[in-house]
Amino acid sequence: MTTSIIPVIQNYYSVKQQPQDNPPQYCTIQWRRNQLIVMPPGQVKQPPMPSLHKKQLLVECLKRTPATLVRIDPKLGEARLKFWADASFAAGKPIFLRIPSTHKQPNMINSLFGLLKRLSDWLMALIFLLTFAPLILGLVSLMRLHSQGPIFSSQWHIGERGKLFKVLKFRTTTTQQKAFEDDARDREGVEVTVLGRWMLKYGLDRLPQLLNVLKGDMSLLGPKCWSLEEGSRLNSTRLRELNALPGLARLSLLEEKFKTVDLVAEK
Structure with a gap:
């Protein structure tokens, strides 16, 4: 049975030790306003989630989630970003990079x-x-x-407000x-x-x-269309350019x- 990547997210689960047969978790999952937020692991850890390491399991979980989109931190690196982008695409969920905003809601x-x-x-x-x-x-x-x-x-590139799409x-x-x-x-x-x-x-x-x-x-x-590989290496200042x-x-x-x-x- 597929392990859900969405626990009842009003609380986090603190796990001091993980079973040896499970690989270490490379990210933390958070639910916020119908969005699935994928971030680097912090001090608070979550239970082992096999679906985070196997594409097909992740696709099935994303299909079942009520989240309308996925936001992922570029600090996870190109390989993880591509893994999530491919899974989100297969699940029919748009995926965005988490980037700093440059302006307020347009008038x-x-x-x-x-x-x-x-x-x-x-x-x-x-x-x-x-x-x-x-x-x-x-x-x-x-x-x-x-x-x-x-x-x-085709290759993953970064569009307006960090949206990933295939060029x-x-x-x-x-x-x-x-x-x-x-x-x-x-x-x-x-x-x-x-x-x-x-x-x-x-x-x-x-x-x-x-x-x-x-x-x-x-x-x-318009400005340069950054590839996913290039975008994963940009510093916080340059990431603002991805809003255009x-x-x-x-x-x-x-x-x-x-x-x-x-x-x-x-x-």
Whole structure:
């Protein structure tokens, strides 16, 4: 029988010693306002919970919990974050990183601006998808002909207010390993396909991310979209940057390009 990860959480259970056949607990579970909070272990410990170490057990427990979402502390590290993200995804529960907030509840003007921006992102992403549809279909056909394996690669990234979501890309390697490196020179031990090298050169591997924009996970223009690996290493100050909606194209890179153009024009 599956061990529930949700005791009646108005109290904590203090356990001085755990059975030797149970691995040490790496986190503390707390229930708060219909949210399941996953934190590093503190002074107060909870009973051994096998479901925290086995993905399928955790999925079943998450399915039965009335919690509407999961919040997890980034201090648990990339491996644990990915474990919980995969389990939450399988259980149909959204999962967020616990990050410091940068502002209070948005007012009416900000809400209206956000709605208009979301609508413009959706319309532009749809137009781009329709425009590049022949190219996308051509790339899919070429991948089917010249390489085996899935068409897309996916990786956990961090969205607005710390929400974890899967970013899509065309697969450019013969394996799933390191499919999201920004530079092919960093792909040590990974074989990049001929078509993949060409897509990387022109940034065509990122075309599927227009679907992420349509879903609302990303904006067309915005700050960097941090991967889960990168986000787990950010300090408390940099974690505040994860409150913003990330962009398909980085505003900072565009600003640098405009500065470069201005300098060349002045010369």
